[in-house]
Amino acid sequence: MGRKSQAALEFLTTYAWAFLVIMVTVGALYYFGVFDFSKFLPQKCLFPSQFECLDFSFTGNQIKIKLVNNLGEAINVNSISITNDAATPLSCTSPGAFSGWQPGNDNDITFTGCTGGVFIAGERAEAKITIKYCAPATTGCPEHIVNGKITAVVSSP
Amino acid sequence: MIASKAQSALEYLMIVALTMGITIPTAYLFLQYSSESSAQIIDAQTNQIGRNIIDTAETVYFSGEHSKIILELNMPKNVDDAYILANRELVFKITSDVGVTEAVFFSSVKIPIAEDGDLSNIAGSGLKKIKIQSVADGTGGTKVIIGKFEG
Numbered sequence: 003m004g005r006k007s008q009a010a011l012e013f014l015t016t017y018a019w020a021f022l023v024i025m026v027t028v029g030a031l032y033y034f035g036v037f038d039f040s041k042f043l044p045q046k047c048l049f050p051s052q053f054e055c056l057d058f059s060f061t062g063n064q065i066k067i068k069l070v071n072n073l074g075e076a077i078n079v080n081s082i083s084i085t086n087d088a089a090t091p092l093s094c095t096s097p098g099a100f101s102g103w104q105p106g107n108d109n110d111i112t113f114t115g116c117t118g119g120v121f122i123a124g125e126r127a128e129a130k131i132t133i134k135y136c137a138p139a140t141t142g143c144p145e146h147i148v149n150g151k152i153t154a155v156v157s158s159p
Numbered sequence: 160m161i162a163s164k165a166q167s168a169l170e171y172l173m174i175v176a177l178t179m180g181i182t183i184p185t186a187y188l189f190l191q192y193s194s195e196s197s198a199q200i201i202d203a204q205t206n207q208i209g210r211n212i213i214d215t216a217e218t219v220y221f222s223g224e225h226s227k228i229i230l231e232l233n234m235p236k237n238v239d240d241a242y243i244l245a246n247r248e249l250v251f252k253i254t255s256d257v258g259v260t261e262a263v264f265f266s267s268v269k270i271p272i273a274e275d276g277d278l279s280n281i282a283g284s285g286l287k288k289i290k291i292q293s294v295a296d297g298t299g300g301t302k303v304i305i306g307k308f309e310g
Binding site: 039048130137147151 | 184261
């Protein structure tokens with residue numbers, strides 16, 4: 003009886019060791035990003051079709067996007083901001099407000115001096131962009147908000 | 160005998176591991192693609208509905224006072240609110256994983272539009288009937304009122 007229980011305990015101990023080794027190996031692979039499948043996803047720029055995203059780039063410490071005004075109405079952009087969900091969120095110098103963005107015209111928007119938010123050359127980064135705008139032809143120019151998201155690999159300058 | 164059993168057990172585990180190794184990344188990539196497609200579909204549907212309402216409002220306006228059209232629209236999910244601002248901006252408030260976005264549709268400057276009751280009733284997914292009616296604006300002109308059709 004004693005021998006059988008010893009054999010069973012040794013069997014379980016061996017199992018536990020094997021399990022531990024597997025867990026450590028999987029943990030190490032996870033740490034080194036082997037299971038980060040998001041790198042297989044394409045780079046993308048998601049904006050509503052009213053602000054169609056024509057092009058985008060993450061280069062050095064700059065983020066550039068080219069948007070088209072598909073609202074069918076001239077607008078004034080009151081503010082543009084950028085962030086992401088990282089522990090230290092992405093922070094950039096945003097372009098200032100501008101007016102007279104005519105319908106059908108595209109506009110290059112450039113954020114400079116980007117820091118934080120895992121914005122590192124060679125790494126995949128995400129940026130959430132918020133644009134606040136109004137149509138001057140409307141009485142009182144009521145402000146509206148539009149949000150977009152860019153996911154791309156940061157390239158060296 | 161024992162070696163044979165151990166070999167088959169190991170082969171079984173290897174097949175399970177290989178299957179999991181293929182299935183999990185594929186499922187992840189599929190979910191990512193489908194969520195992006197879903198956002199694009201909602202955007203396209205909202206745009207079509209907004210343009211349809213504004214075009215109908217313009218038709219009703221030029222058809223003259225008391226003309227009326229009932230639209231049947233299939234509202235997509237994620238449209239949380241709908242309202243009219245400054246008598247010319249039809250706004251749909253849409254929530255997505257990126258945040259809250261307003262889809263704005265402008266009527267012609269000369270065509271005033273207004274809410275008939277609470278337009279937020281048309282928010283939420285499903286088939287909605289919308290009444291678009293041309294009425295007197297009280298100053299000798301005409302305006303178009305837009306609201307949920309109760310009938």
